[in-house]
Amino acid sequence: MAFIAGLILILSFTILLMIGVPIAISIGLASIVTMMFIFPFDVSIFTVAQKMISGLDSFSLLAVPFFILSGLIMNNGGIAVRLINLSKVLTGRLPGSLDHTNVIGNILFGSISGSSVASAAAIGSIMTPMQSKEGYDRKYSAAVNIASSSAGLLIPPSGTMIIYSLVSGGTSIAALFLAGYLPGILWGLATIIVSYIIxxxxNYPVSSGLTVKQGLKVFVEAIPSLLLIVIVIGGIIAGIFTATEGAAVAVLYSFILSMFYKTLKLKDIPSIVKESVELTSIIMLLIGASASLSFVMSFTGIPEALTEAMLSISDNPIIILLLMNVVLLLIGTFLDITPAVLIFTPIFLPIVTEFGIDPVHFGIILILNLCIGNITPPVGGPLFVGCSIANVEMEDVIKPLMPYYLALVVVLLIVTYFPQLSMLLPDLILSR
Known part of the structure; x- marks a missing residue:
């Protein structure tokens, strides 16, 4: 039954996507079609609807709209400029220093906003004209911005990690947050190394250095923005508040900070709230539809069948993880991060647990794969945004992006096969 159900699910889902049906609707309809293989139409409809509603009945999910709202406030609140100024100080007088400024700016802003698209837009809109003025090729500038835009998704606070925690059955959010730091930093270092070599x-120019006094002033101005990470993550890890409460604190703090900087006006609030509601609605519909899909797969035994199939190929965890990485990289090129996490976590997690792989470690592997796919054609928000800002065609940035793709695949393999990199901070701080 699992084979036939899986075939019906894949075919119906693929056909719906190919004819242009939105992904959330495609997931829901594919779930109904698959359920009809077992039950009558009315029972299938009722079951899928029930699972969609129960899939959203989680206190942890409240963190998602709060983090979205916080990111939008920051994106409109002038925080990006201060983080870029700090990045200039950190990059010093390195060759191609504006490239490194772009990378560090994306890491800092992406980790605070939790959005690769917002990061590519906010940092790219400031850095690309500066790089162009200094003689940098616009295609290359776009490539640097795109390649570094998703690094912040690995560094908390991360809404993607909260969603993975929910789908995986309650993996510790604090552990996931801590586990993302070193892989996220490694992503940043890899892009900086590639940028340095290029x-x-x-022979790209070196930016003029700042005096010690100027550097200290920039650092002091950036401290309030950086404190958001300290307050939210520190509070969650210390047990002062939950991830949901931390997200609410992030909204309040980013609002107060933006008003303090006088870069956010009260008249901007309605449009920001409206945009956050629209984004939240899309994500919640995806989560609800994916909850019904997870039930259908579980009920028909699809994950167990896939586990047996993969184990029949090899019982070597190195080979299994390599196969998963290949599949997830391909999936990430045409499926957005959130639906991919919702769909593939219940499929692959039972397989990796068979080999004793920690769900926290697998969560980082999963998200890292999808973050790379998020900047790879043909689909990817940061890819479109980065090209649009630099006013270049997508096909023109593929060649300058290739060295970054290679470096990021190396990072992926390191994170995959050296779990200590992900698990060091959770084990050290949380005494797991």
Whole structure:
């Protein structure tokens, strides 16, 4: 039954996507069609609807709209400029220093906003004109911005990690947050190394340095923005508040900070709230539809069948993880991060647990794969935004992006096969 149900599910889902049906609707309809293989139409409809509603009945999910609202407030609140100024100080007088500024700016802003698209837009809109003025090729500038835009998704606070925690059956959010730091930093270092090599080869200019006094002033101005990470993550890890309460604190703090900077006007609030409601609605519909899909797969035994199939190929965890990475990288090129996490967590998690792989470690592997796919054609929000800001065609940035893709795949393999990198901070701080 599992084979036939899986075939019906895949075919119906693929056909719906190919004819242009929105992904959330495609997931829901594919679930109904698959259920009809077992039950009558009315029972199938009722079951899928019930599972969609129960899938949203979670206190942890309240963190998602709060983090979305916080990110939108920051994106409109002038925080990006201060983080870029800090990045200039940190990059010093390195060759191609504006490239490194772009990378660090994306890491800092992405980790605070929790959005790769917002990061690519906020940092890219400031850095790309600066790089162009200094003689940098616009295609290359777009590539740097795109390649570094998703690094912040691995560094908390991360809404994606909260969604993974929910789908995986309650994996510790604090542990996931801590586990993302070193892989996220490694992503940033990899893009900086590639940028350094290219900058040396192309002889890109070095930015003028700042005096110690100027550097200290920039650092002091950026401290309030950086404190958001300390307050939210520190509070969650210390047990002062939950991830949901931390997200609400992030909204309040980012609002107060933006008003303090006088870059956010009260008249902007309605449009920001409206946009956050629209984004939240899309994500919640995806989560509800994916909850019904998870039930259908579980009921028909699809995950167990896939586990047996993969184990029949090899019982070597190295080979299994390599196969998963290949599948997830391909999936990430045409499926957005949130639906991919919702769909593939219940499929792959039972397989990795068979080999004793920690769900926290697998969560980082999953998200890292999808973050790379998020900046890879043909689909990817940061890819479209980065090209649009730099006013270049997508096909023109593929060549300059290739060295970054190679470096990020190396990072992926390191994170996959050296779990200590992900598990060091959770084990050290949470005494797991």
């Amino acid at each position: 900058a040396k080869k192309k």
